[in-house]
Amino acid sequence: MVNYCFFVMNVAQEQIIPLVNLVNEICEIGFLPEDKYVGDWLTEPREFLDDKSPIELVNEKNMDKLWHLIRFIEIGEADAWESIEHKNA
Numbered sequence: 001m002v003n004y005c006f007f008v009m010n011v012a013q014e015q016i017i018p019l020v021n022l023v024n025e026i027c028e029i030g031f032l033p034e035d036k037y038v039g040d041w042l043t044e045p046r047e048f049l050d051d052k053s054p055i056e057l058v059n060e061k062n063m064d065k066l067w068h069l070i071r072f073i074e075i076g077e078a079d080a081w082e083s084i085e086h087k088n089a
Contacts, residue, residue, distance in 0.1 A: 011058050019058050022066060031073050031080045046082060048072075 011019050023042075027035050042055045048069050049057055057066050072078035 015058050
């Protein structure tokens with residue numbers, strides 16, 4: 001089960017429902033080995049997201065790019081753990 005307290009404290013109030021929907025979708029798809037990794041995934045910058053973390057895009061009300069990334073991960077066209085660190089490798 002996901003602890004939403006961390007997420008809710010780190011997003012603007014009007015973004016709580018979109019964030020909860022995102023977290024629920026991530027857990028439902030199951031691309032992370034355990035729900036406890038959702039926090040790490042949301043806070044790590046991604047190259048696909050213009051070197052921003054998913055939580056930053058939530059706060060910027062820019063959910064479209066996040067939903068695209070989720071769909072690409074779901075169909076195997078993107079790596080769930082691709083981060084900005086891989087860009088420098």
